Amino acid sequence: MAFGKGNHLHLIDGSAFIFRAYHALPPLTRKSDGMPVGAVAGFCNLLWSELTATRKETAPTHLAVIFDAGSITFRNAIYDQYKANRPELPEDLRPQFIYTRKATTAFNVACIEQDGYEADDIIATFARRAREAGGTVTIISSDKDLMQLVGDGVDMLDPMKNKRLGVDEVIEKFGVKPNRVVDVQALAGDSVDNVPGAPGIGIKTAALLIEEYGDLETLLARAGEIKQPKRREALVDNAELIRISKRLVQLDDDMPLDVSLDALEVKPVEAEPVMAFLHEMEFTTLTKRVSERLKVAAPVAAAVNVPEAEDAPQAEQLPFDVAGYEKIDTMAALDRWIARITEVGHVAVDTETTSLNEMLAELVGISLCVDAGQAAYIPLGHKQGGGDLFGSSELVAGQLPLDDVLAALKPVLEDAAILKIGQNMKYDWKIFARYGVEIAPLDDTMLMSSAMQAGLNGHGMDALSEKYLGHTCIPIKSLLGSGKAQITFDRVGIDDAVKYAAEDADVTLRLWQLFKPQLHRARVTTVYETLERPLVPVLARMEMAGVQVDRDTLSRMSNAFAQKMAGLEAEIQEVAGVPFNVGSPKQLGEILFDKLALPGGEKGKTGAYATGADVLEDLATEHKLPGLVLDWRQLSKLKSTYTDALQDHINPDTGRVHTSYSITGAVTGRLASTDPNLQNIPIRSEEGRRIREAFVAPKGKVLVSLDYSQIELRILAHVAEIPSLQQAFKDGIDIHALTASEMFNVPLAEMTSDIRRRAKAINFGVIYGISGFGLARNLRIPRAEAQGFIDRYFERFPGIKEYMSDTVAFAQKNGFVQTLFGRKIHTPEINAKGPGAGFAKRAAINAPIQGTAADVIRRAMIRMPAAIADLPAKMLLQVHDELLFEVEEAAVEALIKVAKDVMEGASHPAVHLKVPLTVEAGVGATWAAAH
DNA sequence: GCTCTCACG
DNA sequence: GACGTACGTGAGAGCA
Incomplete structure (x- = not known):
């Protein structure tokens, strides 16, 4: 019998069911293999209760579940930003989609979706056809976008609240009758779907305007008559955007759809497929419920084979054979x-x-x-x-x-x-x-x-x-x-x-x-x-x-360093009184602490004296030698590691230096650069910084350096939820000065560089998992004093301490920590006894911060090629929070604008930070000049 | 191959 | 009460 008068069609908004089920339920997984099934379980429960509902007066004769086929629809052609703000799907939800389709079929319900159209369009089309055939329709959904369909034999049912939505409810929601809902939506826009609408106009105002002028086109035609200047301008200036918005919210009730209404006739649930599906999903409770209702035996649960460790199962192995x-x-x-x-x-x-x-x-x-x-x-x-x-x-x-x-x-x-x-x-x-x-x-x-x-x-x-x-x-x-x-x-x-x-x-x-x-x-x-x-x-x-490196510049520097070193070496030998290898820490230690008997010589594990820069700096007040050695060491490092070695890395074919980035080199998600390492080119010392003069742009081009300002501290302010620091970043205040002011009760205007320096050290210390000992050593102050600073810091910013202890506790419980983007960093030593646990705790505190920053710049880098595709520019290097570009001079400003936008917005849409990310730009003929 | 030292974020 | 500590890297030189 053909669909017609007396028939009643139920259309279930499947996607809404899925999201509802996903968010309502804990993240269930299938026992045998860990596949996420929470949303499928919730979906099946909702569907089953729909099928067994006892609403006699509205019992369906025809029924279908409608899904969204994909994220690209004809609306993207109308407006490319449509739904562009949607957060990325939770990763454990996407793989469940296919099973919600299988579930629908298993319950013997028609399962409908179509590429290029949203579920809402299919619902609109079925609803219109059903009405034209003389039947009535109930849409099982509470989605406001479907409300335009209500009235004249079509109503909605909110499945969670079990509440009918008719014309009155639509008027309550939108202030207008269903047939004008799209006009109101077009004016008000929708931030969730990224429908622009008219700026400054919400549903209330939109309804008022539509009530007054009748419909959208009349309103737009007579917009000049509106008395309120802001509203008038919003409408006059954005007429086109508003029309586009209307096309976005207007459902297509005449889309091509080759499923007839008759095909949707309600069919009895057949035991075999539904039991097989529920059993496969390992839903014990629902299996039982359904089997009781259908009066069939529930399949016996097979012994499930649970792998030993979630993260390291052993596969069944085929032997290796040549x-x-x-x-x-x-x-x-x-x-x-x-x-x-x-x-x-x-x-x-x-x-x-x-x-x-x-x-x-x-x-x-x-x-x-x-x-x-x-x-x-x-x-x-x-x-x-x-x-x-x-x-x-x-x-x-x-x-x-x-x-x-x-x-x-x-x-x-x-x-x-x-x-x-x-x-x-x-x-x-x-x-x-x-x-x-x-x-x-x-x-x-x-x-x-x-x-x-x-x-x-x-x-x-x-x-x-x-x-x-x-x-x-x-x-x-x-x-x-x-x-x-x-x-x-x-x-x-x-x-x-x-x-x-x-x-x-x-x-x-x-x-x-x-x-x-x-x-x-x-x-x-x-x-x-x-x-x-x-x-x-x-x-x-x-x-x-690669990056162009000027061999002559490096070679000239090498020669200059060699000369200086020779002079220093002679002086060192003379002061020491004996010839020795200045480059040998072992020999140097013996000269300093045995021969010259300088104080404070400490031997390490290997029995050799420590002669690091911090030790030599302390000794410099006692004797002339340590200072000379420090100078020599600096030159030696610059020469061997940079001015000499870099020359050997210039590719003979390209004349450029090609590093290799290791994606997995650092556990936190940072990249590592090798052969050569271009992430540790000197900058802190004036002398070393000059090595960057050898990194050049070819003729007609320049180098552009873009770097995130204080990215790790900003992330700390976000994750530890420190309102005062977040506000400071929003206001663009000097963050170290602000910390100093808060900690030492000094007004910003009276800040001295020394107090600021201490606060800066503490800020960095926090990122590294601060300890009194470490801060004391860094600031060269007594340990008790350093501990006092830390205590005061935690007092002023209690969120930090909470973040630190929460993070450590999370690591101890789970064996890993995570970045804001979900990257896992395992901390296997976190529950160890002895000093190893101390290291692990600090690493656990640091990893989410350093790792999140690494994720942010990764996202920027991944989006960059498409963003700058039309510019004569190339992304060359990454140095953790900096990207270096080579660009034709004429396109510098364009590049900076585009690349800066990509970097500053890199966390979106996955993560919305409570602090802005800001990027600073530098331009120059050399890398030194671009800073 | 290990250790020390030092360059960077 | 002592232990020993800031986080993350790579490379060159000395030394066994």
Whole structure:
């Protein structure tokens, strides 16, 4: 029988059900594998109570659950900022969406969604059709956006309050009848959905205006008549925006929808599928309830297999066997592999090259793995030699031509439908990029491990293989040897190379299979997907860009340092009375404390005297020698580490210095820079700072440095909830002076630099997990005095102490701490006895602050390439709270504006800090000048 | 390969 | 009551 008069249609707003269920319930997980199921459970309960509700007068004859298919709809084409403010989905919610669909089907209810349209549009369309056919409609939702549909046979039902919403309730809410609701919404806008509306006009005013003028178009046409100047301007100036807003809130009740009303007829719940689903979800209570109602036996709960440790389960292992490894030396074999990769949709990839330096390395071979235990190696650049000192430049016969293989693999490596899996993918990404291939999309087992296990273990492949697969990888040294006799991979015999390289791909694939489901369980999917993985191409491009370093400047400095050092050395020998190696702390200690018998010599664990800068500074008042050594040391450091070593890092092809950033180098989430380290180029001393003059921009370009001001202290003010510090940051007040003023009761106007310096030391101390001893040493004051400062600080800012003890307690309970963005840093030593616990406590206090700052700049970096794509500018370096750009002179201002916005807004929309983040800009021909 | 020292945030 | 402490890194030089 066709839908018509006497029929009653119930439309359930599925997405609203899900969110409601998610927020109403604790984060339940499925016992057997830890999959989050809280929202699914709540959804099923809501759905079940709808199905069994006893509202006789409105019992449905037809029923459907309507879902949102995705986040992009036709409204995004009308207004690209639509719903742009939406916070990111909780990571344990997204994977549950699919199960809410399955649940709906299992309960034998029609499950409807359509790409490009919101659930609300589908509801509007069904409602209109049902009315036209002569039936009535109840929308199960309390969403105000659906209220425009109410009236004339359509009503709403708030499922939580079990309250009917009719025309009267809509008028109560919007001040107008349902048919004018969209006009009011268009004027008032909606901050949640980011519908602009008219500024300064809310629902009340909007309703008043619509009441007076009848409808929106009339109102806009006669806006000039409005007496209140502000309202008049708001409407006149924003007429177009208001019209756009109306198109955003107006539901489409005539969208293409090829499901007939008849298909929605209520069907009895069938026991078998629903019991199977509930059993699969392991919902014991609901299973029981449903089985009782349907008068069927509940399935017996199978013994669930709970893994031992949430974070480190052991996978069932297939043995490693070289018999499963294949050499690819024909195009036919390669084509077979490509077919298999395309069929499965993912592949583990690894490259073998001649060097660890990606900018110099040449491709020697590629390994692939699709199914655990079966991997292949494509030798491409193996050469004769080994025994021969020089080897031969001739390729070993039987290898496929590099160009042919790359041409065949490029479509696979760049195919959006094929996931490329690697261990430390940034390396392989750069290698392939140099051969014209840009890998995407990708997964990286090293980054997965880091997201889950930061602070617990390393993330190198050999360590991961041992830990998770119980398999010891073939050591690379067994192929290359070590020391002087070390060879490069292109000199390794192909048979050995196959075993080694194929194993790498095999291990990587197995790790990926193991890690993928664990990410969810450890609640770090969002961290991995938004803070780790997207960094790979961003950093790869920065590293490949490099920074121009002027060799002559460095070389001149080296010479000057060498001369000065020679002079100092002679003077030191003379003062010491004996010749000795100034660079040897051991010899220096013996001279200072034995020969010259200076006071305070302390021997460390190894029995050597400590001769660090702090010790020598204290001794400088006693004798001439320590001061001279300090001067010599400074020059020696500058020369060896910077002016000499940097020259060796200038790439002969590009003339630039290409560092390598380690994404997993620091447990807190900071990057680390190696080969060379460009994150510790001198700046604090005047002499050292000049080294930055060697970092230059090419002709016609300049360097722009953008750095976050006091980012860690701002984050501290936010997380520890210190209102006075938050306000100070909002007002742009000197934060150290303010701290000093609060602590020592000195008015800001009378602040001295010494008092401010002490407050600054305390502020930093807090970030590091302050101790009386540490502060005393830093400020060179008695320990009791330092402790007094700290006590007073905690008195003035009680939130800080609370933050510190809460953080330590959290770490002790959970074994990790978290950043505001959810990054986990494990603290395995936190419950240890002895001094280790002290270290762990301070690290636990520091990690959320340092880590959150690291997350913020990561987010900025990830968004930066798209933001500056139209500018002649490149992001070159990151130094923890600073980004360095190279930009054409004409575009400096444009770059600063865009990049500054990205950096200052980097926490949004995931986190809304209670303090502003501010970024300071510097421009110059050299890095020194850009500061 | 380990230790010390020192450069940075 | 002593222990030993500011947090996070990487690199060069000396020394065994």
